[in-house]
Amino acid sequence: GAGVSQSPRYKVAKRGQDVALRCDPISGHVSLFWYQQALGQGPEFLTYFQNEAQLDKSGLPSDRFFAERPEGSVSTLKIQRTQQEDSAVYLCASSLQAGGTGTQYFGPGTRLLVL
Amino acid sequence: AQSVSQHNHHVILSEAASLELGCNYSYGGTVNLFWYVQYPGQHLQLLLKYFSGDPLVKGIKGFEAEFIKSKFSFNLRKPSVQWSDTAEYFCAVNPGGATNKLIFGTGTLLAVQP
Numbered sequence: 641g642a643g644v645s646q647s648p649r650y651k652v653a654k655r656g657q658d659v660a661l662r663c664d665p666i667s668g669h670v671s672l673f674w675y676q677q678a679l680g681q682g683p684e685f686l687t688y689f690q691n692e693a694q695l696d697k698s699g700l701p702s703d704r705f706f707a708e709r710p711e712g713s714v715s716t717l718k719i720q721r722t723q724q725e726d727s728a729v730y731l732c733a734s735s736l737q738a739g740g741t742g743t744q745y746f747g748p749g750t751r752l753l754v755l
Numbered sequence: 756a757q758s759v760s761q762h763n764h765h766v767i768l769s770e771a772a773s774l775e776l777g778c779n780y781s782y783g784g785t786v787n788l789f790w791y792v793q794y795p796g797q798h799l800q801l802l803l804k805y806f807s808g809d810p811l812v813k814g815i816k817g818f819e820a821e822f823i824k825s826k827f828s829f830n831l832r833k834p835s836v837q838w839s840d841t842a843e844y845f846c847a848v849n850p851g852g853a854t855n856k857l858i859f860g861t862g863t864l865l866a867v868q869p
Contacts, residue, residue, distance in 0.1 A: 643798070644798075671855060673855075673856065673857075675857075675859075680861070681861055681862075682759075682845050682847075682859030682860050682861050682862050683799075683845075683857075683859045684859070685856040685857065685858070688854075688855055688856055690855075695855075696854060696855070696856065699856070731799070733799075735855075738855070739855060740787055740849040740850075740851060740854060740855040740856075741787050741804075741806050741849070742855075743801050743804065744801075744857060745801075746791075746798045746799040746800070747798060748798050749798075
């Protein structure tokens with residue numbers, strides 16, 4: 641069946657531009673996560689949704705980062721006034737369950753380069 | 756600071772060699788443990804996971820991992836690697852409690868030579 645999809649796959653932005661990254665989770669999955677993966681590092685947690693509720697945004701690095709999931713399905717991660725340090729792969733994952741024991745299924749990621 | 760450590764950043768093995776990748780974590784209490792793999796050009800995918808019960812868990816493709824609570828470790832093993840096991844391997848911990856997030860290690864890049 642269809643997995644988690646993300647778009648765009650690659651994004652080049654000039655410093656100061658706003659970007660929006662989209663995640664389509666597996667249909668019916670309750671939980672949705674965003675992670676940021678810098679080069680040579682493991683993914684780092686950004687934020688978590690349970691259906692449309694954003695229950696944890698402790699990993700968002702600044703108030704320039706904003707995420708939403710208004711209908712409990714598709715999610716968008718928005719970065720305002722992008723900086724060079726925002727360059728990374730942004731991963732979306734979804735899980736059928738609401739708890740921490742569920743398998744998280746990852747998308748291919750969006751590779752963001754800020755010039 | 757609480758963290759997940761993978762001490763081997765790069766590992767090079769010949770086919771049929773045995774593999775053990777180390778993972779240590781610093782979270783107390785009940786944790787949920789995972790190993791994910793990323794093959795070249797592919798998504799992160801789950802290899803295996805441990806929540807409770809038998810501390811030796813078996814995953815896909817002949818991989819297994821052993822949870823040793825006293826050592827805060829969850830090492831990944833495979834008796835005989837194949838060229839197709841070339842990938843990056845990530846250990847991850849869900850610290851339990853109210854959080855559902857995964858805390859990842861920095862990854863181990865495994866290259867298997869034919």
